[in-house]
Amino acid sequence: MIIWHLFCQQAFGSVLDSAQTSQLAPSSYEVKIVESSELDYASHAYYSALLKLALSKTENPIKPTYLVESSGNLVQERVLRQLNQEGGIDVFWTVTSKLREQQAIPVRVPLLNGIMGYRVSLIRQNTLREFNNVRSAPDLKRFVAGQGHDWPDFQILEHNGFTTLGTSNYDIIIELLKAGRIDYFPRAAHEAVVEAKSLNDPDIIIEPSVLLYYPSYMFFFVSQSKPELAQRIERGLNIARQDGSFAALFEKYISFKDIEKALKLSERTVIKLNNPHLSEATLKATASEAQQLEVVQ
Structure with missing residues (x-):
C-alpha cells in the first residue's frame, strides 16, 4: 500500500x-x-x-x-x-x-x-461529471478552489487567476467542500491518497482526470x-x-511509483501553473529536482 x-x-x-x-x-x-x-x-x-x-x-x-x-x-x-x-x-x-x-x-x-507540486483534487462525488469536462485552465477556473489562507498554494492559485476561498484550517476546508461552498480542494498527490482514504466518505473522492503542476518544495x-x-x-x-x-x-x-499508479498521473490533463513566490536562491538550489520532475507534458 x-x-x-x-x-x-x-x-x-x-x-x-x-x-x-x-x-x-x-x-x-x-x-x-x-x-x-x-x-x-x-x-x-x-x-x-x-x-x-x-x-x-x-x-x-x-x-x-x-x-x-x-x-x-x-x-x-x-x-x-x-x-x-x-x-x-x-x-x-x-x-x-x-x-x-x-x-x-x-x-x-x-x-x-519536489513532488509537492503535483496537485490532484478532492471533490464531491456528485460533481464528477462537471469535472470530466475540464480540459484547460479556463475550464477549471469556473470552479471555486479551497485552500488555507496562509498557505503559499493559496497565493499561487490566485496569481494564476483561479477563484480561491481561503480559510484557517484543514477541517473547515473539508466542511466547505461537503457543503458545496467550494468545488475542489487541490492537494499534493501523496496527501490526496491518504486523506481520501482516511476521510472514508463516499461523497468525497479524488478527481480522476486533472493534474495541476507547479514547482513547490x-x-x-x-x-x-x-x-x-x-x-x-x-x-x-x-x-x-x-x-x-x-x-x-x-x-x-x-513511493512515487505507487502514487503514479494509484492516481494515473501520466493519463491526466496537465495544467501547468506559474509559482512566482520562489526565491532565486531556492530556484538555484532546486534546479536538479525541477529538471527531474518536469516530466508531465
Whole structure:
C-alpha cells in the first residue's frame, strides 16, 4: 500500500516525548518541534524521522540531540512566528516561499524531492461529471478552489487567476467542500491518497482526470537565532542524500511509483501553473529536482 503509513505506530516516543524534557542530561541538546496531531495523517512521523536522521549524521556523542515536541497545534502562519520567539520551537517543516524565507532560515534541501507540486483534487462525488469536462485552465477556473489562507498554494492559485476561498484550517476546508461552498480542494498527490482514504466518505473522492503542476518544495525552517542548527541540518541532509539513507527513509513512507499508479498521473490533463513566490536562491538550489520532475507534458 502507499505512502504515509496512516497513524504510524513506530516508536518515536523515546525521541519525541516532551515529558522527557526534565529527564534529559544537562549535556544534551534539545531541538523543539511542533507536536503531532490527527490532521497530520502521520506526516509528522516522516518529517520528524527525517530531521532525526539529519541530526544523527552530525551527532556529537558527548552531547546527544533530542527532539522535543512543544504543546499546542497552530496554523502555519503562527508556527513560523513561534520560530523566532524565546521559548518557541526551533524547527518547522513547510512549503517554502519568498516571505517564509524572510521569516526564518530555510534549509534548501527538498524534503519530498519536489513532488509537492503535483496537485490532484478532492471533490464531491456528485460533481464528477462537471469535472470530466475540464480540459484547460479556463475550464477549471469556473470552479471555486479551497485552500488555507496562509498557505503559499493559496497565493499561487490566485496569481494564476483561479477563484480561491481561503480559510484557517484543514477541517473547515473539508466542511466547505461537503457543503458545496467550494468545488475542489487541490492537494499534493501523496496527501490526496491518504486523506481520501482516511476521510472514508463516499461523497468525497479524488478527481480522476486533472493534474495541476507547479514547482513547490517542502523545507525545514529554523529559528533565526540558531543559524548553526540550520547549517547542521543542511549538512546532515546532504550526507544522508549521498549515503542513500535519505532515499531509504523516503521510500519507507512515500513511493512515487505507487502514487503514479494509484492516481494515473501520466493519463491526466496537465495544467501547468506559474509559482512566482520562489526565491532565486531556492530556484538555484532546486534546479536538479525541477529538471527531474518536469516530466508531465
